[in-house]
Amino acid sequence: MDVSSALADSRTARLWSAELRATLSLAWPLILANLTQQLIQATDVLLMGWLGATQLAAATLALNLTWTFNLFLFGLVTACSPMMARALGQRSNAVRDVRRTFRAGLWLLVFALPPYWLLLWNVGELMRALGQSEELASQGQTFLRAYMWSTAPWLLFQLLRNFVSALERPRIVLWLSLFGIALNALVSWSLIFGHFGLPALGLVGGGVGTTLTWMMLCAALIAVTSSDRQFRRFHLFGNWWRFDRQRILEMVHLGLPIGITMALEMGVFALAAYFMGWIGAVAVAAHAVALQIAAVTFMVPLGLGQAATVRVGLAAGRRDEAGITRAGWTAWTLGVAFMASMAAVMWAVPYRLVTLFLAESPANLVVIGLAVTFLKVAAAFQLVDGAQVIGAGMLRGLHDTRWPLLFAFVGYWVVGLGIGTWLAFGADWKGLGIWIGLASGLAAVAMLMLVRWVMRDRLGLTRIV
Template sequence: MSHAPAFPAPPHGATERAMVRGELRAMIALAAPLAGANLIQMAVYAVDVIFVARLGPEALSASSLSVSLFGLLMWSMTGLVGGAAPLIAAELGARRHAVREVRRTIRMALWLAVIAGLLVMAICAKGEALMLWTGQQPAVAARAGPFLLILSLATIPNLISAILRNYVSALGRAGIATAITALALVVNTLGNYAFVFGHLGAPAWGLEGSAVSSVLTSLAMLAAYLWVIRSDRRFRRYRLFGRWWRTDWPRFADMLRIGLPIAATILAEAGLFSGAAFLMGRLGEAELAGHTVALQFAALAFQVPFGIGQAATIRVGLAYGARDIAAIGRAGNVAIALGIGFMALTALIIWAFPRTIMHLYVDPDAPANAAMVGFAVQFLVVAAAFQLFDGAQAVAGGSLRGLQDTRIPMAIAIFGYWVPGIGTAVYLGFFTPLRGFGIWLGLAVGLVVVACLLLWRWRNRARLGLLPA
């Protein structure tokens, strides 16, 4: 059974306004479940913190450090295998029956997932040594090592699930990703409940039990995707795992060409915020705590434009494969407007109700939290200001990925985040009285520079030769 063309010819007399409305409906239908899956994934991570926090500060520190390292590696490798998304979209946009092309792309993406996963596992095997090298306390490093080793077993299942998520989303069934991520939330909650404290007849493995729960959750997600793909006739017709041993090195090279810059871009952006945390820690515990709380809400709000950016990659990629220049412009412009519009709403909420937001994380009226809350409210003011640019850079980057343009956006990200971004943060944070507020201004500067340059590149896509012939 074939799917309908992504960009059917408009009926006679159709107006551009009607076509934009149609694109808006298609974009929302794709972006909403992807954003929902991102938000649920945040809840999956939060479950680990809730259970491990009851084991004490040492266990929580070991878990937080390990998850930070593992998350950075996983996020970047997900970007690496995510190079398959624009390729799949372009193949489907070019031909409705691109069964062989999609199968070959998925096959080589799976190869790449295994190779990247083994690399991550090798790094995680040196977890304790890495913790000691970064100056962590020996007791915390000793607990982090075994935890990280177990957690690394989730790498390959997670990467394969990410590839299959792109596959079902490109075929217009992104709601499946939301449902499977919701399943992951349930499995992880039950797993932590069982293996951390020994409930439901399971052994009480403490900190390591939380890592076991994460591994089981990754396997449950992968099993769910495999079951859906095998059960649905539309997915099954692509025979994704047929002749999995056959190589297609040119396609593998294409994925590296697109995926490696995406991974580097993710590392650059993650490095900006991780670096800011280290800078904040040098100022004091209250500043670091306020930074952590404010960043948690900013990260929560970011999941929506991040989902819109993922949808933009697919919608722009479909139009790119169809060589429909007008549809490329509509898809990207609608996505950018949607992302900025949502972040404008969150900016207004932050400006109007900063202390209400604090109630999501701590008691702002408790005297013990006074200093931390004061810093967090200051930082939220800056977060409100950069929401528009954070949303813009996420969606503009996703739109450019749909054009398979990733190398120059990578250079923009590395420059913007690490030269004006971190440079401004260091100067204002340590050489002016602004301190933590100055560090957050540095974050804003980095986001503004990257957003403006990516938007400029999108607007000038034709002149820069990014469009199909």
């Protein structure tokens, strides 16, 4: 009895160890790719900061609006990740199913982008309606009319990224994203400030530089997926014009809650930026810097959440309930441990982190001081921010997206926005109150996601048909 128990324990340990290796092997390229893509945006924020606090505030407000809608569309196409993973786990007709799913994602982008571009072209009116000054609204619209065209190649890049990740080969995206950082920095810097004989376009140059960068990255990933032997057998773009109503509806059914969930999270941060705009341009600039630093650390649990979606989805396709458990908890533990270490760093050296984005000049002293205060709050919510995004990825692997949507609405918009608004304007805590509200919302969502994952068997989430 003791021998058999020891053998069982040894086998269990080997399975957990194998899951850890598989998760890390899949996650680290995703994490670095997320990080590098975030650094592309961080480069834009850095360069706008060099232009001045007003330009930084205007571009930040515009980008916050853009990324709220970007993440909604990204969520729609993210549905292809668990759909492809489950098809590959089942193996029967996998090539055809993966191609159908990819084609459905293409059609969703064709339908969604034109009205989205129309909205972005007139974003200045929306910024004015949300109470921003004429100067911020005008400069934000100027920037966005150049930046908005980057959304098409960016979204197609993400659709292709989901495909290569489902095949557990995300390193390609990593290398392209690393190249993208240098490319975006060079092109945007040249166009913003007028180097190498190019005109100094200011905010417009930042938008054009980002658009050119994503066009080149997307073209490169298309070339790779069309030529690599493992990828090309799927013929992703074969008969792309065929309209597959059933698969499109399946993707919408799964992806719409994902998109809304992501938009709710980004939307509350975007609205927080507009609340900062009511307080003043200094508060907006400080918010932008602190949020950018927090966004960089967030890329690690985001990548682990994406890995969890694939690993849980593959186990679900195999009808392996023990494998589902191992895949979920491995990613969650790794993510929370990492965010604990990042919280310690943010709390220990906030001033040094902030001054990476803002020069230590008398004109920036107030912005720097406020950004340091916000970053200390960000340190406090690192753990729950990581827990909630990995929890969402774990549940997504089980095709469970509707309840996480409800959790996001309650957590971000009822708890987070409610507490933040009251503290900022009722208790007159201003920007600090808004950040405490954001932290409260993230904590509420993390708790709800974790409870649902723990109850997955009782709720029937692992009874895969």
